[in-house]
Amino acid sequence: MMEDGFRKVLIIAYYFPPMGLSGVQRTVKFAKFLPKYGWKPTVLTVEPTGYYAFDDTLLKEAEEAGVKIVRTRSYDVNRLLKKQGVIKMPSERMRKILQFFGDLFFIPDTKIGWKSIAVKAASALLEQERFDLLFATAPPQTDFLIGAELKRKFEIPLVVDYRDAWLDYPFKYFPTPLHRWWHTHLERRVLKAADRVIVTHRRVKESILRRHKMVDYKEVIIIPQGFDVEDFPPLNSDRHIKPVKMKIAHAGTFYAERNPSVMFHALANVLQATPKIRGRIELHLVGNAREEDRQLIKKLELHNAVHFLGYLPHRECIQQIVDSDVLWFV
Structure with a gap:
């Protein structure tokens, strides 16, 4: 009807x-x-x-x-x-x-x-x-x-x-x-x-x-997962000119086998092998963080390279994705 x-x-x-x-x-x-x-x-x-x-x-x-x-x-x-x-x-x-x-x-x-x-x-x-x-x-x-x-x-x-x-x-x-x-x-x-x-x-x-x-x-x-065009801000064509830092971003929740341990250790190894790039690579994590993940960051001395942003409103999360140089998917 x-x-x-x-x-x-x-x-x-x-x-x-x-x-x-x-x-x-x-x-x-x-x-x-x-x-x-x-x-x-x-x-x-x-x-x-x-x-x-x-x-x-x-x-x-x-x-x-x-x-x-x-x-x-x-x-x-x-x-x-x-x-x-x-x-x-x-x-x-x-x-x-x-x-x-x-x-x-x-x-x-x-x-x-x-x-x-x-x-x-x-x-x-x-x-x-x-x-x-x-x-x-x-x-x-x-x-x-x-x-x-x-x-x-x-x-x-x-x-x-x-x-x-x-x-x-x-x-x-x-x-x-x-x-x-x-x-x-x-x-x-x-x-x-x-x-x-x-x-x-x-x-x-x-x-x-x-x-x-x-x-x-x-x-x-x-019907695969899609996206809403209205969620994405207009792209700034010159935002990647002479970047000061490379920004890697992940959006989501870690649990079970989906955990950041491999990435954290890989990043620690890279920074240890090439100290001069410390401060030029950042990993931004959007989503709820577990205490064991924070402790691993502390153990690997990555507190200046890994940033927990917490859960963000949907469009703020999208903005983090758009602003990143590399997206990390687990």
Whole structure:
């Protein structure tokens, strides 16, 4: 049903601004640009809670684009940390412990406490307004379960968006074969409910088709990660004339095997072998820093060469990328 020339889509997304980090950006940009293609988005998400980073500029961007946002409470660990606001990044050892117990006791993930509340809130919306499409994005995979239940209840077409793989996610832990079997069962149930599946990478598509034979090749569409032209400032053509320092930049969060140790040691070796270039190379790290990374900098005596900038608003992060000479990707 068209409303003012628009079809209506209900987006189910636990992670959404003012939460920050990479998990929100794809969804907020989808919501921003959908009206240009004839879709009016309503986002169902959680109330502000404790999290590792916040970005009010992305929230403002969504609001200025006319995105309707409906928030609910959620029974999950983050809710208990609401009063703390920004949560300090745990050490890698603590992260592994938290992940182990989270994967052991909560299926499909620690956000399962949001499912019943979200289904109830979405049901109220769907009874009040007519929506043409359900769009669920994950992780967390709880979003997929919410979408599948609403599809069954209201018989509205469902699209699921895999920002990361489910079973093949490299940082997902399955404590027992039973855990893996149950996750496989849940994924199959979601895929049977979905009318279309979106993935960010061909490997994820191939994994889904290999594991779930009932899914047709044409039902899985690859939409890779993109960018918003409006986020990038005009390039200054003379900014690289006679640079005083070479600036290397990294934007993102370090965890598990994604850590800066190799780069730190390589930079230390270069500066030790060629002392005259000390002060002419800088490594700028945009994102939350762990204490073990700061200690490694101290140990390698790189405090004048490596700069932790912390989490920055999205466009300030983009500016750091544009201003760099070399981008480092882990």
